[in-house]
Amino acid sequence: MxxxxxxxxxxxxxxxxxxxxxxxxxxxxxxxxxxxxSKDWWNSISENEKKSIEAGLNDAENGKLNDHSQARKLYEKWL
Structure with missing residues (x-):
């Protein structure tokens, strides 16, 4: 403290x-x-993290998204 x-x-x-x-x-x-x-966080993450983010962005651009209720069902044990 x-x-x-x-x-x-x-x-x-x-x-x-x-x-x-x-x-x-x-x-x-x-x-x-x-x-x-000022550090760009992009330069401080791993290549796997970058690929994962890029894949997610690509999915979003192509409309491959789950709605909120579906996401909650998939991840409710962590929420």
Missing amino acids: KSDVTLSNKKIELIQWLSTIEDVSILNKIMELRKKE
């Missing part, structure tokens, strides 16, 4: 600091850092 509080405090401190910055070059550097740190 303490680390959550510490993390929250750090975020608040950064937000407060950011709100006072007037130097555009510093803001641009922070924006560049943000872009570099």
